Amino acid sequence: xxxxxxxxxxxxxxxxxxxxxxxxxxxxxxxxxxxxxxxxxxxxxxxxxxxxxxxxxxxxxxxxxxxxxxxxxxxxxxxxxxxxxxxxxxxxxxxxxxxxxxxxxxxxxxxxxxxxxxxxxxxxxxxxxxxxxxxxxxxxxxxxxxxxxxxxxxxxxxxxxxxxxxxxxxxxxxxxxxxxxxx
Numbered sequence: 595x596x597x598x599x600x601x602x603x604x605x606x607x608x609x610x611x612x613x614x615x616x617x618x619x620x621x622x623x624x625x626x627x628x629x630x631x632x633x634x635x636x637x638x639x640x641x642x643x644x645x646x647x648x649x650x651x652x653x654x655x656x657x658x659x660x661x662x663x664x665x666x667x668x669x670x671x672x673x674x675x676x677x678x679x680x681x682x683x684x685x686x687x688x689x690x691x692x693x694x695x696x697x698x699x700x701x702x703x704x705x706x707x708x709x710x711x712x713x714x715x716x717x718x719x720x721x722x723x724x725x726x727x728x729x730x731x732x733x734x735x736x737x738x739x740x741x742x743x744x745x746x747x748x749x750x751x752x753x754x755x756x757x758x759x760x761x762x763x764x765x766x767x768x769x770x771x772x773x774x775x776x777x
Contacts, residue, residue: 630754631718642668645719645746645760649736652727658739664763666701667745671759673697674712675749678757684714694761695772704766705743709735713758719748722758740764 620626633641642663650660674697677688686694694710711732713722726732745761 633750641719642746645723646744648720648723649744653737656737658737661741661744664743664745666703667743667761667763668747669701670697671745671761672747675747675757675759679749679751684712686710703763705764706769706771708738708741708762708764711735711760715756716754735762738762740769
């Protein structure tokens, strides 16, 4: 009886795997064409925590302490992602001339901003993280041993293009913010 149930269960699983649902068009290589990665508002927390878990796994591999999401750094990242889309260029300066440090101060982040990674792509967050890890300067921001807080956000255009921003910051008791320059 157990053997029969196991065979029937495997057959049902195999048949369920054959169901494709909506068919995606195939490219000239016979593989499905890529589809646009669409983010909706209910995905925000899942995406941020998926990125946080992935960043912490990478940090754990190099012996760096874990980071936690910081709402203020998330807000600074969201503001900059939207601003990059308005400017239609990925760069670290805001349309008002603000730097990553300025944006961290504006949202009241008490620690030191250690770095900001940005990206303009059509790729999901984990592919963006992989690209950042492939470059020495952006990898250093993610793996900075002084980081204790992370901010992560994005803005997606109607076309599907995504403007990603990741901020890493320190604990204010360990590394206080850099003093503003008086002009």
